[in-house]
Amino acid sequence: MPRFKSSQDILRIVSNKDQIRNMGIIAHVDHGKTTMTDSLLAGAGLLSPSLAGTALAMDFMEEEQKRQMTIKAANVSLWHEEGGTAYVLNLIDTPGHVDFSGKVTRSLRAIDGAVVVVDSVEEVMVQTETVTRQALEERVRPVLYINKIDRLIKELKLTPEQIQERIGRIIKDFNGLIDLYGEAEFKEKWKVSFASNTVAMGSAKDRWGFNYDVSQKRGVKFSDVINGYSSGKVEELKTVMPIHEAILGMAVGVMPPPHVAQRYRIPKIWHGDPNSDVGQAMIKCDDNGPVLMSVTNIVVDPQAGVVATGRLFSGTIEDGEPIYLINSNASGRVQQVAIYMGPNREIVGRLSAGNIPALLGLENVKAGETISSVKPFVPFEAVHYVTEPVVTIAVEPKLSRDLPKLVDILRKLSLEDPNLVTTINEETGEYLISGMGTLHLEIATTLITKTGLEIQTSKPIVIYREAIRRAAGPIEGRSPNKHNKIFIEVEPLEEAVMELIKSGKISEYGDKTEMARSLREIGWEADEARGVWSIDEPFNMIVDVTKGAQYMQEVKDMILAGYRWGIKEGPIAYEQIRGLKVKITDVSLHEDPVHRGPAQIMPMTRRSMFIAFLNGQPTLMEPVQRITTKVPNDLLGAVTSVVTQKRGKIVSIDQKGHLVYVIGEVPTVETFDLSEVMRSQTAGRAFWGLEFARWSPVPQSLLQSVIEQIRKRKGLSPEPAKPSDFVD
DSSP: OOOOSSHHHHHTTTTSGGGEEEEEEEESTTSSHHHHHHHHHHHTTSSOTTTTTTSOTTOOSHHHHHHTSOOSOEEEEEEEEETTEEEEEEEEEOOOSGGGHHHHHHHHHHOSEEEEEEETTTOSOHHHHHHHHHHHHTTOEEEEEEEOHHHHHHTSOOOHHHHHHHHHHHHHHHHHHHHHHSOTTTHHHHOOOTTTTOEEEEETTTTEEEOHHHHHHHTOOHHHHHHHHHTTOHHHHHHHSBHHHHHHHHHHHHSOOHHHHHHHHHHHHBOSOTTSHHHHHHHTTOTTSOOEEEEEEEEEETTTEEEEEEEEEESEEETTOEEEETTTTEEEEOOEEEEEETTEEEEOSEEETTSOOEEESOTTOOTTOEEESSSSOOOBOOOOOSOOOOEEEEEEESSGGGHHHHHHHHHHHHHHOTTSEEEEOTTTOOEEEEESSHHHHHHHHHHHHTTTOOEEEOOOEEOOEEEESSOEEEEEEEOTTSSOEEEEEEEEOOHHHHHHHHHTSSOTTSOHHHHHHHHHHTTOOHHHHHTEEEEETTTEEEEEOOSSOTTHHHHHHHHHHHHHHHHHSOTTTSOOBOSEEEEEEEEEOOSSGGGGSHHHHHHHHHHHHHHHHHTSOEEEEEEEEEEEEEEEGGGHHHHHHHHHHTTOEEEEEEEETTEEEEEEEEEGGGOTTHHHHHHHHHTTOOEEEEEEEEEEEOOHHHHHHHHHHHHHHTTOOSSOOOGGGGOO
């Protein structure tokens, strides 16, 4: 197989869409993604074969090598020949740990196919389900690679029949995920099987693997694998069936090229008019169309500055290209166009549609940004994360003079990782970092200290959300000058609406007529459905149901600002509000604009909203984690005991082979020492993983005490606000 020496070999063929594949590697943590990727790099001539499986070349951060885990998504472009035709495979290796699942979600926007790696010993795990669901939601076609077959032979000493049974169960369980989460149009076509060349198996560590095509071409049988291990001839397996041929062969043969994938992906991820010129340019993956790109990853390079990587859906982007940042309502100019070769960037000058360019020179760009050479343009659908930041810490420099440096570092961290939320507590002056879990925050603080800055951090604190249990209002609110009135009702936002937002069927930038139709279908009144002003994270909506109100359009932005001020910090514990529908039922506004400025309208809106909120049986919502555990039968009691002691509950118990699968739910606040407790109770014999499940009301018996603890921590009086506190 020819091996290229420079990016020029790749650039010669990237203009031919049939020869491009955009693919990712996704899996549960420690199932062997990055080890497998080493072999793919070796097969393409980017890594010495002697290092493949141990170099972890795509884990180019020092912290990734040290912890033996992927933290950031890494890009590389590979050259591969199949049937005499050369292909370019733009590959993204993604993290497996649930704390970094946001990087997986963003990476999926850039790719069209994904290799899902499953450990043959642990089988389909909680994060396998999560990443597969994410891929299917982005209309990314999955194929299956069953890894660590060597462990079934050497460690578990299973018979060929038992191995076959296990592989069959993994394929069945994986297809069950496609059945569960796949769209009707794709689920049958995308189910995997060995016969359809959509399943491969092997050992990434030992660098062998085969699929149906390889077994037919090379005359390989599973008995050859067993004989290879029993006779100590594993090296021959690498020669006869190198893993890169099986994986890249599946990618070329099964995964769609970009111009095919974009026909069905664009309507899912972009809610503009598909029949417009820009819509057709993306659907056709037109090199001559306007530049339209979704930014999926940001890296802040110490020398080069901000590097924005993402999927180019239309046009050809070149050095010096003037562009617009649609979400930020800003403009910029691309200084350099590059492609990533692992940790290294190769400057290429220009790149056409269907590829994954890295752009330099756009200082204000963030992950999730829409880049366009034309205005106006409907942004790409926002990426919907499977989890939200649920844990926070306070951080401060040891030396006060280093505060500006800390602020700059935090800004860069949040640019690179939008799931890492940095805020300033106005009451205490603390700098707060919120993340997906304790590991997420631990990595963030490690990256800060590696810059040479000495910091102090607090213990991790769980994030709560404020919500209401019933509708309240309408409540009259008056402006400070008493010249304006607003009447507001609040009610819990329906789960059906939240599902529409999660699925992308309704969004801030989507078609308003289509949104109104979707809302009417689930029972909204026509006036409400047409009157949606804004959809705000996390799952809050404001709706105008007034009729013929004067000056409404002139004060709309001020009312929105007051509403967003309110949902940012709720009235009972200054925590963010979640799942709230705010309805403006009436307004009475002064005819003189001087008397209805922001200083009047914003506080009026917030006060009215808060009084209604406090009359709606307010409560706190706490994050709940789903725990999936696999243990031998004799440890079932130990696992269920740990879950129940942690204020959790058992959801299901299922016997599979010699292991019992226990699925439960545990509040996040109870999980900080879960690793030590689980290891102690099961003697380290349990496989388990955590995943964000949902937000759940704090039990009534604990509510008052939790509110008091939060308020005390924030320097507030112990007693929560009352409606009368907001009456002027």
